[in-house]
Amino acid sequence: MNEIEIIMGNAQEAFDSYKTLSPTKRAGFLHEIASALEAAREQLVPVAHEESNLPLPRLNGELTRTTNQLKMFARLIEEGSWIEAVIDTADENRTPRKPDTRKMLLPVGPVVVFGASNFPFAFSTAGGDTASALAAGSSVIIKGHSSHARTSQLVFEAMQKAIAKTGVHPYTVQHVLGSGSTVGKALVEHPYTTAVGFTGSFNGGKALWEYANRRETPIPVFAEMSSINPVVFLPDTLRANAAALAKQYAASITLGMGQFCTNPGLLIAVQSEALDQFLGLLGEEFTRINPEKMLNSNIHSSYYTALNKALEQKGIEKVGEAGKNAGEGEAFPTVAKVKAGIFLQNPHFREEVFGPYSLAVCCENKDELKTVLRQLKGQLTTTIMATDTDIAGNGDIIDLQTTLAGRIILNDVPTGVEVCASMVHGGPFPATTDGRFTSVGTSAIKRWVRPVCFQGFKDSMLPDALKNNNPLKIWRIVNNEWTNAPI
Amino acid sequence: MNEIEIIMGNAQEAFDSYKTLSPTKRAGFLHEIASALEAAREQLVPVAHEESNLPLPRLNGELTRTTNQLKMFARLIEEGSWIEAVIDTADENRTPRKPDTRKMLLPVGPVVVFGASNFPFAFSTAGGDTASALAAGSSVIIKGHSSHARTSQLVFEAMQKAIAKTGVHPYTVQHVLGSGSTVGKALVEHPYTTAVGFTGSFNGGKALWEYANRRETPIPVFAEMSSINPVVFLPDTLRANAAALAKQYAASITLGMGQFCTNPGLLIAVQSEALDQFLGLLGEEFTRINPEKMLNSNIHSSYYTALNKALEQKGIEKVGEAGKNAGEGEAFPTVAKVKAGIFLQNPHFREEVFGPYSLAVCCENKDELKTVLRQLKGQLTTTIMATDTDIAGNGDIIDLQTTLAGRIILNDVPTGVEVCASMVHGGPFPATTDGRFTSVGTSAIKRWVRPVCFQGFKDSMLPDALKNNNPLKIWRIVNNEWTNAPI
Numbered sequence: 001m002n003e004i005e006i007i008m009g010n011a012q013e014a015f016d017s018y019k020t021l022s023p024t025k026r027a028g029f030l031h032e033i034a035s036a037l038e039a040a041r042e043q044l045v046p047v048a049h050e051e052s053n054l055p056l057p058r059l060n061g062e063l064t065r066t067t068n069q070l071k072m073f074a075r076l077i078e079e080g081s082w083i084e085a086v087i088d089t090a091d092e093n094r095t096p097r098k099p100d101t102r103k104m105l106l107p108v109g110p111v112v113v114f115g116a117s118n119f120p121f122a123f124s125t126a127g128g129d130t131a132s133a134l135a136a137g138s139s140v141i142i143k144g145h146s147s148h149a150r151t152s153q154l155v156f157e158a159m160q161k162a163i164a165k166t167g168v169h170p171y172t173v174q175h176v177l178g179s180g181s182t183v184g185k186a187l188v189e190h191p192y193t194t195a196v197g198f199t200g201s202f203n204g205g206k207a208l209w210e211y212a213n214r215r216e217t218p219i220p221v222f223a224e225m226s227s228i229n230p231v232v233f234l235p236d237t238l239r240a241n242a243a244a245l246a247k248q249y250a251a252s253i254t255l256g257m258g259q260f261c262t263n264p265g266l267l268i269a270v271q272s273e274a275l276d277q278f279l280g281l282l283g284e285e286f287t288r289i290n291p292e293k294m295l296n297s298n299i300h301s302s303y304y305t306a307l308n309k310a311l312e313q314k315g316i317e318k319v320g321e322a323g324k325n326a327g328e329g330e331a332f333p334t335v336a337k338v339k340a341g342i343f344l345q346n347p348h349f350r351e352e353v354f355g356p357y358s359l360a361v362c363c364e365n366k367d368e369l370k371t372v373l374r375q376l377k378g379q380l381t382t383t384i385m386a387t388d389t390d391i392a393g394n395g396d397i398i399d400l401q402t403t404l405a406g407r408i409i410l411n412d413v414p415t416g417v418e419v420c421a422s423m424v425h426g427g428p429f430p431a432t433t434d435g436r437f438t439s440v441g442t443s444a445i446k447r448w449v450r451p452v453c454f455q456g457f458k459d460s461m462l463p464d465a466l467k468n469n470n471p472l473k474i475w476r477i478v479n480n481e482w483t484n485a486p487i
Numbered sequence: 488m489n490e491i492e493i494i495m496g497n498a499q500e501a502f503d504s505y506k507t508l509s510p511t512k513r514a515g516f517l518h519e520i521a522s523a524l525e526a527a528r529e530q531l532v533p534v535a536h537e538e539s540n541l542p543l544p545r546l547n548g549e550l551t552r553t554t555n556q557l558k559m560f561a562r563l564i565e566e567g568s569w570i571e572a573v574i575d576t577a578d579e580n581r582t583p584r585k586p587d588t589r590k591m592l593l594p595v596g597p598v599v600v601f602g603a604s605n606f607p608f609a610f611s612t613a614g615g616d617t618a619s620a621l622a623a624g625s626s627v628i629i630k631g632h633s634s635h636a637r638t639s640q641l642v643f644e645a646m647q648k649a650i651a652k653t654g655v656h657p658y659t660v661q662h663v664l665g666s667g668s669t670v671g672k673a674l675v676e677h678p679y680t681t682a683v684g685f686t687g688s689f690n691g692g693k694a695l696w697e698y699a700n701r702r703e704t705p706i707p708v709f710a711e712m713s714s715i716n717p718v719v720f721l722p723d724t725l726r727a728n729a730a731a732l733a734k735q736y737a738a739s740i741t742l743g744m745g746q747f748c749t750n751p752g753l754l755i756a757v758q759s760e761a762l763d764q765f766l767g768l769l770g771e772e773f774t775r776i777n778p779e780k781m782l783n784s785n786i787h788s789s790y791y792t793a794l795n796k797a798l799e800q801k802g803i804e805k806v807g808e809a810g811k812n813a814g815e816g817e818a819f820p821t822v823a824k825v826k827a828g829i830f831l832q833n834p835h836f837r838e839e840v841f842g843p844y845s846l847a848v849c850c851e852n853k854d855e856l857k858t859v860l861r862q863l864k865g866q867l868t869t870t871i872m873a874t875d876t877d878i879a880g881n882g883d884i885i886d887l888q889t890t891l892a893g894r895i896i897l898n899d900v901p902t903g904v905e906v907c908a909s910m911v912h913g914g915p916f917p918a919t920t921d922g923r924f925t926s927v928g929t930s931a932i933k934r935w936v937r938p939v940c941f942q943g944f945k946d947s948m949l950p951d952a953l954k955n956n957n958p959l960k961i962w963r964i965v966n967n968e969w970t971n972a973p974i
Contacts, residue, residue, distance in 0.1 A: 406939060407941075409942040412942065423940055452892075452894070453910055454895050455897065457897050458878070
């Protein structure tokens with residue numbers, strides 16, 4: 001595949017140039033991309049709407065999130081402590097002599113980013129993966145998602161304006177369209193590729209991870225794949241807040257027609273009158289939710305295949321559904337329930353149904369609820385809905401949840417992922433291929449770097465971050481103490 | 488394999504208890520292990536000497552390094568900032584409301600550590616992998632190395648005394664002997680195992696990594712595998728310091744009979760009279776080095792197989808060798824040279840020869856030298872020997888070296904790995920399976936944890952590291968600012 005050869009050669013050349021730019025220059029480039037996207041808003045949003053069926057207000061908000069992410073990474077690299085500068089100065093008097101050693105994080109090389117169907121802006125062409133990789137100093141090759149190819153191309157064109165304006169290497173960002181199993185595979189397998197970012201299906205992410213591991217030199221793949229985001233409802237809150245909870249969760253389950261990685265797909269509680277009441281109210285809420293168009297025909301047909309398969313399982317019972325029929329391309333919001341005893345016997349219930357669907361699991365008692373939690377696979381999020389009375393006796397449940405996911409939420413919904421330094425949008429396999437990293441928030445930059453130690457280097461030879469006089473004025477660990485002072 | 492089932496059940500139970508201990512308690516346990524090892528020194532060192540053929544002074548030094556490592560990790564977790572506490576407080580006035588999110592690193596679960604043949608103390612039973620995993624809050628299952636099984640058992644017994652004395656869960660550390668391809672494989676494949684530490688051969692490390700990746704839930708394997716640690720000699724230093732360099736490098740290549748992962752196995756320079764002189768002096772130095780016993784018969788026979796294979800290659804020329812014949816079990820120190828043109832054609836020359844052997848690569852010019860560097864696989868270290876004059880014109884060589892290894896050394900030897908916060912003992916594949924981590928120094932603890940975000944938690948429910956009043960008094964990032972103050 002000659003085209004890939006040319007693209008990757010360009011990406012390597014761009015990396016060799018781009019990685020030498022100062023953090024200030026890289027931050028300036030990120031700001032220019034944000035400005036170029038903002039300038040193209042009137043053009044971008046309608047095309048994304050046409051391609052994705054997502055509502056205009058949502059897309060406008062997503063574009064703002066995208067530009068904010070770019071600015072956040074710009075601030076991060078200007079602040080500079082993310083590079084983890086650690087310095088141990090020499091000790092000539094020790095026997096044996098202690099050398100001067102200094103380490104920091106350096107970018108690994110060209111990064112391949114796969115656009116995600118469900119976020120045409122924030123997790124695609126100029127989304128979080130791209131922004132964090134550019135911030136780290138990587139060149140980026142974007143494999144645009146076919147379901148919003150025109151949006152992807154337009155976003156790329158905006159990025160090219162920022163490239164022209166700032167004079168960074170012209171191939172710092174490249175854009176390619178095509179199938180994941182041919183073009184995507186070839187990009188992952190190319191020897192110049194050093195890391196991969198992906199948000200999508202389990203099968204898609206797992207395949208990329210396998211290509212990467214079969215390389216002569218394996219590379220990391222950060223694939224965010226599948227999660228059913230279990231929510232535990234404790235008894236006191238169900239008694240006290242059934243109606244409010246029903247409203248809150250009906251909205252969260254069907255938000256964006258359930259096409260979020262953090263969609264609450266599993267509602268777990270111990271059987272009680274209050275639970276029955278809550279599920280009744282939840283069912284009622286669903287009748288007031290209208291079917292809407294899904295992102296594309298693949299996702300639409302996958303939803304119905306998965307939904308019908310779920311509803312065919314022995315012991316499942318529908319709790320509620322949308323009050324009117326779904327039109328062409330539309331999802332049909334549905335909520336069902338099953339006894340935990342049956343749930344535990346049937347691994348099918350633990351699979352993700354990507355769309356506006358959730359399954360309530362009704363447990364005989366707390367022990368069974370804990371067994372359900374123990375049987376789940378790794379998740380992006382898990383939530384606990386609880387009053388103070390509930391919390392008092394149920395630390396063991398929260399402990400179990402902590403082992404299960406990257407983010408544990410108290411008394412809120414998992415949909416809505418705050419973009420900030422403390423966010424973890426990641427989790428144990430199969431939620432992601434690598435639960436040690438996040439794809440949202442400033443820490444997402446850590447996916448594209450590795451530490452390098454410089455031993456015995458003269459001050460003038462060291463990167464600025466490690467120089468004695470601390471020209472970047474960053475926080476560092478110097479001889480085991482945190483400081484932003486010069487040495 | 489019923490024994491493994493029992494061991495891993497115990498390890499999980501121990502983890503559930505041990506992870507709840509405060510950093511101070513865990514630090515106390517590490518200190519007790521160090522004391523117990525110190526108390527057993529007179530017993531441990533002679534047995535290790537008998538099993539490994541390593542000289543007594545080296546083993547005494549290695550045991551001190553081992554106890555120092557334990558104390559270093561104790562200090563690290565008492566200081567506490569390693570857990571990367573990041574806090575973003577809520578903003579009720581923002582639309583939508585900004586939630587309170589707080590993240591930190593938490594231990595992942597039971598860790599399997601494989602003892603290394605070449606470091607019976609520092610990279611084995613109570614070595615750096617075990618110390619860092621215990622510091623992180625993991626329970627540890629040690630697969631003792633068969634070539635020092637008695638030493639491993641004695642070290643484990645010392646650790647058991649520390650367990651008894653501190654009252655930590657009795658199965659916090661467990662010890663098992665047996666073959667890597669049966670017992671080791673079963674440990675890596677067990678569902679309760681969450682991470683693996685290994686130092687040894689490429690084939691051994693790669694096999695463990697493959698077992699781990701074939702699991703239903705893949706887990707990280709931190710295998711430090713193979714490195715030839717290329718050293719670049721620039722012309723001016725060869726002219727000025729040939730005799731000193733020859734002495735320094737003859738000693739480094741043959742230190743511990745070359746049985747170090749950081750042994751300088753490749754000496755690269757541009758052809759010159761000074762290079763010829765240096766190689767002549769290096770050869771002379773070798774005649775003064777005596778053959779010594781290697782670690783075990785496998786390593787001994789592997790050395791001769793690899794050495795003979797290397798010396799059979801077309802274009803290779805011996806530069807020097809030990810002045811007397813090798814006795815039974817002894818290595819025969821050897822240094823050879825080859826023209827870069829031939830080196831570049833024959834991938835065999837890039838394979839590690841584990842033992843007191845090094846190959847000089849003589850380049851026609853600087854461009855060829857850079858081609859040699861570009862063709863090398865990932866390394867633990869790479870070194871540049873250079874005067875100020877040399878450095879001035881050769882930044883491009885140092886840049887290339889920076890992409891190659893975890894540690895770049897100026898004017899020193901790669902053997903000798905300082906145990907400190909800024910050390911990187913790791914490097915791109917195949918030096919290790921994961922170049923983003925180190926197995927030496929405080930950062931080694933990062934291998935056994937993953938980040939977890941707590942959203943909307945009440946202060947009393949949060950781990951101490953994330954509480955408002957900062958009871959651990961650690962450095963944290965609060966609303967994007969570094970601080971050790973309470974909130």
